[in-house]
Amino acid sequence: MGMSQKYLFYLGCAIPYRVSSYEVSARKVLEKLGVELVEMPEFNCCGLPLEPLSHELMLILSARNLAVAEQTGLNILTLCPGCFSTLRKTGKTLKENKALKEEINRHLKESGLEFKGGIEVKHISQVLVEDIGLDKIKKAIVKPLRNLKLAGHSGCHLSRPKKYIGFEDPENPRVLKMLISVTGAKPVEYLGETECCGSTIAALDDKVSLSLVREKLLHVKEAGADALITICPACHMMYEANQIRAEKMFGEKYGIPVLHYTQLLGLAMGMQPGELGFDELRVKPTKILEKI
Amino acid sequence: MAEESISISSKIDPKFRYEVIRMPGGEKLLQCFQCGTCTSDCPVARFSDKYRPRKIIRMAQLGLREKVLSSDFLWLCASCFTCTDRCPQGVEVASVIRVLKNMAAAEGRIPEVFKVLLSNLIKTGYIYEIPESRIKKRESLGLPPLPKVNIEGLNKSLQGMSIESFLKGVSEKGREAKLWV
Numbered sequence: 001m002g003m004s005q006k007y008l009f010y011l012g013c014a015i016p017y018r019v020s021s022y023e024v025s026a027r028k029v030l031e032k033l034g035v036e037l038v039e040m041p042e043f044n045c046c047g048l049p050l051e052p053l054s055h056e057l058m059l060i061l062s063a064r065n066l067a068v069a070e071q072t073g074l075n076i077l078t079l080c081p082g083c084f085s086t087l088r089k090t091g092k093t094l095k096e097n098k099a100l101k102e103e104i105n106r107h108l109k110e111s112g113l114e115f116k117g118g119i120e121v122k123h124i125s126q127v128l129v130e131d132i133g134l135d136k137i138k139k140a141i142v143k144p145l146r147n148l149k150l151a152g153h154s155g156c157h158l159s160r161p162k163k164y165i166g167f168e169d170p171e172n173p174r175v176l177k178m179l180i181s182v183t184g185a186k187p188v189e190y191l192g193e194t195e196c197c198g199s200t201i202a203a204l205d206d207k208v209s210l211s212l213v214r215e216k217l218l219h220v221k222e223a224g225a226d227a228l229i230t231i232c233p234a235c236h237m238m239y240e241a242n243q244i245r246a247e248k249m250f251g252e253k254y255g256i257p258v259l260h261y262t263q264l265l266g267l268a269m270g271m272q273p274g275e276l277g278f279d280e281l282r283v284k285p286t287k288i289l290e291k292i
Numbered sequence: 293m294a295e296e297s298i299s300i301s302s303k304i305d306p307k308f309r310y311e312v313i314r315m316p317g318g319e320k321l322l323q324c325f326q327c328g329t330c331t332s333d334c335p336v337a338r339f340s341d342k343y344r345p346r347k348i349i350r351m352a353q354l355g356l357r358e359k360v361l362s363s364d365f366l367w368l369c370a371s372c373f374t375c376t377d378r379c380p381q382g383v384e385v386a387s388v389i390r391v392l393k394n395m396a397a398a399e400g401r402i403p404e405v406f407k408v409l410l411s412n413l414i415k416t417g418y419i420y421e422i423p424e425s426r427i428k429k430r431e432s433l434g435l436p437p438l439p440k441v442n443i444e445g446l447n448k449s450l451q452g453m454s455i456e457s458f459l460k461g462v463s464e465k466g467r468e469a470k471l472w473v
């Protein structure tokens with residue numbers, strides 16, 4: 001209420017590389033909910049994947065994006081919790097530490113940019129719950145998904161570390177459950193809901209990362225969920241595309257469809273699977289589509 | 293026994309812990325009282341035989357510089373921040389480990405995959421080399437073109453960030469490094 005329904009859209013790297021289904025479905029549902037997305041006039045990676053090399057490098061990469069965004073006067077909306085938390089943490093850190101801000105700005109100045117700290121960064125789930133509001137979303141539901149039982153996975157970077165993010169409770173996440181409920185589906189509890197997907201070490205240790213995938217999918221299956229719902233491109237890649245790899249590695253069959261929340265919401269808003277990037281899913285959600 | 297303790301103490305760098313606590317994120321290293329909460333709640337430790345955050349913190353406290361900075365397990369932290377949220381002593385465990393990775397990286401000890409990501413970044417602004425087919429497909433999916441990248445401006449901002457030395461030894465073959473398993 002009273003919030004601007006226009007955002008600067010920060011796409012990140014993982015989505016255009018592998019996860020267009022998230023972008024396609026997010027743009028569709030946001031448009032229908034009256035949200036206007038403005039493209040970033042200039043972009044680079046938020047820096048999260050390179051922070052292991054240098055914290056300062058990450059700060060520069062993030063701050064460049066924040067400085068570009070400030071010139072437009074618009075708040076940023078991200079689909080990726082990794083970009084969200086990185087941009088958000090950088091903004092907070094630099095606002096609180098003047099000396100560091102000056103140092104980072106010396107780097108930015110080289111290309112005519114300056115970080116001042118004037119805008120906010122929000123993840124799509126936060127925009128849906130705080131700015132658009134569940135009431136408005138509820139009014140847009142034309143096809144309540146009453147027959148579905150769904151497990152949600154919000155991902156680490158949406159809420160941790162708590163002292164930097166502070167929008168969702170990492171030990172008892174609620175936002176995604178509320179968002180699932182508003183579609184008419186039933187959110188189910190399952191063991192290890194807040195466990196990490198392992199994406200950040202997928203390239204370094206596939207045994208460990210796929211073990212995390214396996215564990216999650218088994219817990220979701222045990223809870224009797226029809227599907228797993230994600231709001232992060234990296235978590236989606238791990239549980240969806242890499243589900244087949246985990247099945248091979250462990251000689252098991254999970255068969256858990258994994259949908260982006262925006263795909264689910266789109267269905268409930270009456271859109272067709274074909275408009276929402278369902279073709280790109282490798283674990284075919286045939287059963288869910290029959291149930292609704 | 294005596295010999296062993298001599299050989300260990302010769303590898304101890306008593307100043308190491310002060311180096312760590314001066315880096316952003318490393319400040320609370322000395323508060324750790326070795327309760328083990330971080331290891332018991334760590335998703336990676338659950339499936340890895342060699343990754344133990346509590347031990348890494350202890351090694352840093354003790355000054356086992358070489359041992360910790362040359363280890364490959366250091367890079368297995370998934371940065372999920374569970375430990376940071378749950379440490380009863382307020383140690384930002386994940387950040388201490390990131391500080392250690394940064395120190396290792398400054399000495400050129402960098403897993404290939406990070407070199408590939410960095411090399412993509414300075415050439416394209418994205419950490420992945422987004423294939424032409426994907427960019428074309430955006431059109432057919434009704435998506436707008438990817439946002440513009442100011443490569444020159446980006447690289448200017450990164451001056452003094454040791455990019456060249458991080459990239460040392462990156463092989464063209466590395467470009468095919470598996471990024472997502």
Ligand code: SF4
Nearest residue numbers: 324326327328330379
């Ligand atoms: S949880 Fe904190 S105090 Fe306990 S061992 Fe880990 S770092 Fe040390």
Ligand code: SF4
Nearest residue numbers: 334369370372373375
């Ligand atoms: S941040 Fe790293 S050390 Fe801490 S719990 Fe996660 S994987 Fe383990």
